[in-house]
Each structure stands twice: as C-alpha cells, then as structure tokens.
Amino acid sequence: IGQVVSSFNKMVEDLLESKREVEKSNEELRAARDSAEKRRNYIEVLVESLNVGIISLGADGEIVNLNKKAREFLELSPKDPPQKAVTLPSWVTLRDAIADLKKRPQQKKEILLTFRDEAKVVLAELIPLTREGISYPGSILIIEDITDLSRTQRIAAWQEVAQRLAHEIKNPLTPIRLSAQRIRKKLRDNAEDLNEAIYEGTTTIEREVESMMSMVNEFSRFARLPEIHLKSGSIADLVLAAALPYQNAYSKVSFSFNIPDNIPNILFDQEQIERVIKNLFENSIEAMKMSGEIRVSIFEKDKYVVISIKDTGPGIPQEIRTKMFLPYFSTKRKGTGLGLAIVARILEEHGGKIEVDNEYSEGAGLLIYLPR
Template identity: 30%
Template sequence: MISHEVHGGPSHPFASLNWLNAGVIHLDSQGWLTIYNDLAAQLLDITAELEVPIRIEECFATTREEYKLLHHILTSKAEVRNQLITWAENGRIRHVLIDSYRVDTGVYLVMKDLGDFVLLDQHLQRTDKLAVVGKVAAGIAHEIRNPLTTVRGFLQVMMNRLSGREMDEEEEYLRMMVKEVDKVESLVKELLLLSKPHRTARRHCQLGQLVRRLQPLILEQAAEKKVRVEFIIDGDIPHVVGDEELLSHVIIQLVENALDAMEVDGQLTVRVCRENHVVRLDVRDTGPGIPYYHMDQVFDAFFTTKEKGTGLGLPICQKIVADHGGEIHVSSKGFGTTFSVLLPAAESASA
C-alpha cells in the first residue's frame, strides 16, 4: 500500500500529484528516487511511500532494464523529450512516453502511459507484414518444394547405389546433402504454414491429453539439453475445438524455444489449467528472460535472436492460435520467460 503522507522529498509546485494523468518522479545526483504519485509507482512496478526518498537500488536490481534506463537519464546530462520506452509491469507490457527536466537537485521525469494505442498500432503493422509475407511465401514455396523433392529423390538413389561399395566418404557427403535439403524443406513448410489460412478440424480435443501424448518427445528433447521438466495438468479441463496436429506444433515450438533459452540444469514447466471459460497452456523456462526492448518484437516475422533461427516459429504459433479463436501472450521480467496460450473452451465440453 502506498502512503500519501508528505515527508519532505525535493520540493515541487503542487502538494499532491495524484490528480495528474502522468507519473512524476525525481532522481537526485546521489541516486535517491522520490515518487510523487501512485501512477508513477504503478508504471515502475514498485512499492514505496510517496515523497519519501529511497535509494534507486532498493527499487530495482541493477540488472533490470528499468534501472539501466533511469541511471542513463541521470548520468547522461541530457534531457529527453517524447522518448517512447517499454516497461514490463506484472507480466503486462506498458508503453510509456518519458520527458525529463533537469533542475539543480537532479532530474524530474514525467511518464505518460500510452495504454492500448501503441499495442493496436503494432498489431495492425504486424498483421500487414504477415499478409505481405504470406503472399510472397505462397508464391514461392511450391516452386521451391518441387525441385527439392526431385533433388532429394536422386540423392537417395545415389546413396542406395553406393551402399556396400566401400565408398563411405562419398556416402557421408550424400547424407550431408540430404540433411541440408531437409533443412530447406522444413523452412518451406514453415512458409506454407504462415501463408495459408488454417482450416482447423472442427472436433473436440483435450489439451491436457495432448500434452501427455507429447510428453515422451518433450522429455527426450529436455534430456539432450540436460534440463529438468515439470508437467502440471489440472483436473476438470474442458475440451477445445481445434486441430490436434496444429496445436501440437504450437506446443512443440514453445517447448523448443524454452529449451534453447536455458543452460544445463534449467527447468522447463508445462502447465495446462482452466480459467473460467478458457483453457490455458503455460510454457515456462528459467532462462535469462527477454529484454523489455525485444518484448514487442517476438511475434514479428523474421525477428530472431538465435544464430541459426528463421524468426518464423512464434509468428506461426500466433497465427495458429488466432485461427483457433485464442490468444498467445509472453511475460518475462528479469529471470525466466512464460508463453501462455489461451483457447476458448468448447461449449458442450466435459472434463
């Protein structure tokens, strides 16, 4: 709970700023932070008494992006105007416009929450981009796939002819070529998934049972990475209406992303539960988390931080989930990342 008592922080023009539709804070040159209204505390996701100076390190870990940004504003000696930043607050992404004003005692920051306007604009941009990518993909995917099939077929014939002729080196070359062709084939499949509308099979399926069927594959992949796995599947989970093959693709993609994000001895948690009329799937890792400045990009086509990634996995997941009438969200704050898939429960489903 935030107190409203005045304790003599840096002087300001008004006795109380809770009426202001913007968050106001003060940073002095020694690293003391003073919060002047509830909205500022909410935007920064911290709990502190109003107008009582507190060390910035007590509010944020020095590794948090919020600390780095505030420290930069304090030490850069420059004022910022209309700088758009992103806070990750309680799993929700906030788009905040910041202005800073230097005074003798340090710097004042005025923060304006842009609400859903930025999210709507980003959604429209992402939708337009996916539409363009889809048209391009649909035009070239089939043209690539046909010669790939021919090349792979002849490579298999050559491997069969070399078999048993003590030409191990040549056989290894052919196996490598087949492996590279398969990589291109996999990319073509992703492009086709992204380009065409998914006509989901209109039948009931149980997400918990689907995860159980995929459990051996998930455990095998986790064992290769030396990562622990925890499955939490609640009882009384209603069915959803959808395509089991496509939903399996989403689960495996999210699991693979989580495993790629972790080092040895990490933990993967896969949970399926019910939330009112929604079935929720959470895939959580204990990796380093996603920086706040990348949170709005993770579902963009071709955006990836992986050295060999295509940047198509998450956009495809988002499209599949949307085609099922659901939503997919990501939350990451300082440590670990959780992807949540929310699907509408079937009206006539039973647990």
C-alpha cells in the first residue's frame, strides 16, 4: 500500500509540474502574441504615417495593401478596397513603371501621374521582398511626390541654360554688328574698297551665323532626346563595332581591348549607347591630337556592367571634374558644352551613370555604368 501511495503522490506531483509548465508556456505564448501584436500595430502606424506611398504587391503583381499616402496618390478613399486602384487611370502609368523597374531592380524611375486637376512628378522604386538572402513572393512599390523639388530643379536648370544661351548668342553678335557697321560706313563714304569690305563683312556674318546655328541645333538635340527603347544585347559587341570606324580612320590611334567572354547581355538602347561610346572615342582622339592609345575594358561591378575608356591624352584637370557633365560647360573654344551632358542624360535614362576614373593618371579615364 505504501508503494501505491508513493506512486500516486509522485504522479500527482508530475501532473502539477506539467500543469505549471503548460501555464508558463501559455503565459509566454500570450506575451509573445501580445508583443507581436504591438509590433504589428507599431509598424502599421509607422507605415501609415510615412510621407511616401507604399504599395504591397503580390507574386503576380496584384495589389495586396497600400498606406494612406498611396491612397492619396491614387485618389482612393479609406473605405475603397485596394484592388480598386487597378481601375484608375493613374494605375496604368504605375503599372508600366513597375514593369520597367522589374527589369532594373533597386533602380528609381521618375514618372508623371496625371489626375483630374493636376499632374504630379513621382519617384518610384520597386523593392523585392528578401531577408537574409531568402526571397519571398511579392514586392514593395514606394512612390514619393517630388513635384516641388522637380519644379525647383527645372527652374534652376533652365535659368542656367538661359544665361548660357544668352552668353553664347551674344558672342557672335558682336562681330556681326561690327561687320554691318563697317559695311554701312564704307557705303556712306563711297569707299574704293567697298567690295572688299562687303565680301569680308558678309563672310564674317555667315561664319558667325553658322556658329549660332550649330549651337541651336545642338541644344535642340539635347532638349529632344528620343525615348529609350531597351532591348537585350551584347554591350561588348556594340563597343567593338563602335570602335572599328575610328581604328580604320586614324592610323596613329591604337585601340586595346580587355573584354572577358563571360560579360552578360544587358538591356540597353543600341542607338543611344552607341552614341555615348562614339562621343567618348571622339573626345579622346581630339584630346590626344589624333595620336595615342585608347584602352577599353569591360567588367562587372556590383549590379552594373562597367565600360572603362582610357586615353593617353593630357587628362582631365581636377577643378573641372565636377562640372564637365553639366549642360553648356566646355573647355573647347568652339565647344557647345552639350556632348557630355547628352552622354550623362542618356545613361541616367538607362538607370546608369558616368564617372571620372580618379585612379587613372596617364590621361583621361571615364567609367560608364549600365545596370545588368
């Protein structure tokens, strides 16, 4: 009997201990659930309070949820279901931006959203759902209203352009005016060398007008760059093809290439990028006075394919490196200052960029970054 009683008491103690462990586990579970609920509420409040639109997209691109700012962008009321956004005209623009951003992850795209009473300039970014290297279905679209910033930047840019245009037009006007005054004086005095004065004056006028026309045409090209059309292709093949005419035309300019076979195909507009490469080749050849070496290499770095173009010319002075890609900045006596600005703009449209290779000291070195 004593053994039975002892066994019973032991069983009771075990049951009580199990009960205490279950109760403790339940308390810990409740605490964890409360903590998770508080964290979820905090994140919801945080997301709702952000001054940028956040749209959660499912694996198939469907709208799962959106915050208050995104609803304002899309003109959705708080009671409207998220799926209603796809019926709105503004979603068509966003949908196209999403398709473009999927090709270029972690890039940002400036888009124009048109509403009933106004247009807004929006910066859109698509972020894949990943954590610790693991990818999850869906993505997050972040949209930020940069209308005021864009307007301010545009005003500042056009003020600079207007000042530069006024300066560039004023320069040839002076010799034109002087030539006209000289011809008028010769006519009034019935001078013997009148014909010579007319010939010299009209030659000067024609030359200066052609200079102005060249500047205006270049400005027109800059202001009306065509929209890029991205297609998958070999950037290595394009660079080699772009170099060939210069290799044939300039016997004292040598080209060397370091291009691995495993450079991946990327998305780019062939006509526009060819224009970029040829512009840089021409700059190098001119800087080297048509005699020297151009070294071209292509490699991968982070999320980019990088094209390095180096020459053996005089190099790029340190003081102009931060200004050389701005519109109308030029060190050439007859330069329009738009060549490198067009290059920079084309690369920006591709989600890329151009930089001076500060580590290269044997001449000028430029690095072209294109997303892969």
